[in-house]
Amino acid sequence: MIDQVLPADLAAWFARDASAKALLLDVREPWEVQTASVTPRGYALLAIPMNQIPSRLPELGGYDRIACLCHHGARSQHVAAYLSQHGFNDLANVAGGIDAWARQFDPAVPRY
Numbered sequence: 527m528i529d530q531v532l533p534a535d536l537a538a539w540f541a542r543d544a545s546a547k548a549l550l551l552d553v554r555e556p557w558e559v560q561t562a563s564v565t566p567r568g569y570a571l572l573a574i575p576m577n578q579i580p581s582r583l584p585e586l587g588g589y590d591r592i593a594c595l596c597h598h599g600a601r602s603q604h605v606a607a608y609l610s611q612h613g614f615n616d617l618a619n620v621a622g623g624i625d626a627w628a629r630q631f632d633p634a635v636p637r638y
Contacts, residue, residue, distance in 0.1 A: 528606045529618040533631035536593060539618055540569050546590035546616065553579065553596050553605045554624070562624050562636040564595070576601050579608060586614070593618040597638075598625050 531539045540548040548569035552559055553576040564571065570589070574582050576596070586592060592614060594602035603619045610617055620627070628635040 528603070528610060530621045531593060531618040532621050533627040536618075536620060537567055537569075539593065540591055543591060543616070547588060548591045549586070549589040549593070550620075551586070551592050551594045551602075551605070552624075553594055553601050558597060558624075558638070561638050562628065564624065564627060564632070564635060569593075576605055579605055583612060591616040591618075593620055595620040595627075596623045598623040 529539065550564065550566060550569055550571045552571065552573040554573070555575050559573045572585065574585070586609070592609060594606045594617070596602040599619060599622050602623060606617045606619045622630070624635065625637060628637045
C-alpha cells in the first residue's frame, strides 16, 4: 500500500519509525528541481528523474522508508507503485507534489 501524505505531515510519516533510514525521492526533471526544491528535515533528499528510476534502483536499496515527490503527485505516484512492485514496502506519495508543498507548507518554495 502506498500512503498519501500531505507535505505538512511528511516529517511525522517519516518519524513513525525513528530507526528507519528515510528518503524523500524527488522524481522531477533537473530543470524542475533547479526551479523549486525542498530542504530535507530529518531525512535524505535524492533527485532521480522518473525515467532514470529503473537504471538507478540500486541507489535506493539502503533506505527503509521512501516518500516520492513530483510537481503535482502523478509521476511520484507512478514511481511509488513501481518501487512497490520491485520489493520496496514502506512507501508514500507526497500528495499534491511540490506545488502543494509551496501552497500549504513552505511558501518560500517557488511555484511553477
